[in-house]
Amino acid sequence: VLKGETHIHGPIQTPTFDGTIRILDAGFTTVNPKLNFNVKDDIITLDNSSLKLDDFKLYDEEDNPLTINGTVTSKDYESFAYDLHITTDRYTLLNRPDSSSGPLRGILVIGTDIKLTGTEKDTQVDARIIIKDTTALTYVASSDYDSLIASLPDFNLNSTVTIEDNASLRVIINEQSGDFLEASGGANLELGFDRTGNVRLSGTYTIKKGVYRVSFYDLVKKNFTLAQGSTITWN
Numbered sequence: 001v002l003k004g005e006t007h008i009h010g011p012i013q014t015p016t017f018d019g020t021i022r023i024l025d026a027g028f029t030t031v032n033p034k035l036n037f038n039v040k041d042d043i044i045t046l047d048n049s050s051l052k053l054d055d056f057k058l059y060d061e062e063d064n065p066l067t068i069n070g071t072v073t074s075k076d077y078e079s080f081a082y083d084l085h086i087t088t089d090r091y092t093l094l095n096r097p098d099s100s101s102g103p104l105r106g107i108l109v110i111g112t113d114i115k116l117t118g119t120e121k122d123t124q125v126d127a128r129i130i131i132k133d134t135t136a137l138t139y140v141a142s143s144d145y146d147s148l149i150a151s152l153p154d155f156n157l158n159s160t161v162t163i164e165d166n167a168s169l170r171v172i173i174n175e176q177s178g179d180f181l182e183a184s185g186g187a188n189l190e191l192g193f194d195r196t197g198n199v200r201l202s203g204t205y206t207i208k209k210g211v212y213r214v215s216f217y218d219l220v221k222k223n224f225t226l227a228q229g230s231t232i233t234w235n
Helices: 145-151
Strands: 002-005 019-029 036-046 050-059 065-073 081-096 104-119 123-131 136-140 155-163 168-174 179-193 199-216 220-226 231-234
Touching: none
Parallel strands: 002 019, 123 155, 136 168
Antiparallel strands: 019 036, 036 050, 050 065, 065 081, 081 104, 104 123, 104 136, 155 179, 168 179, 179 199, 199 220, 199 231
């Protein structure tokens, strides 16, 4: 039984026996990005070559569950294969204050249905994602796209992304000058990614309200209001 706040660092050595691990009132924190997950009382089933999750639930700070079903198998505990199904109606995936460092800040609340299959070398992700209307996310733009893509593991992604009308996104274009674009609105998008780093995006984002701030050195700062019903279309 694991009880209390738990921080996991490094590889987990899986016991070579048949049985279960009960996790009771535990908290898990990832490092980068920093995400918090809580487990109330759940069981992981183990045998000599697999780990099984049966309606295993992770909870956010508002007690919303994210449910995981499936298996992770390994013959030598160095190479892995997994077949997982992850679902939630509402889950706060990210909650970071604006004073935080890093490219993502604010609140990201999602609903999702994800199928995740593959190995440690190659992954297939099929997902339906809903960005909920309580989302208020800030993204700090940078020119490090190529290095970001190079750091990702090999995977294929096929997904549909729905953005609810009141979800807001702020893109800070220049952190020094304070230039930003902020908008809320709805969208239905098709998003894909392949092992070579190619991103495919199609669909339309319809703006409910928004503002674009632009500055000229320290002399002039001007806000431009985005007209309701304006659209951005990818194809």
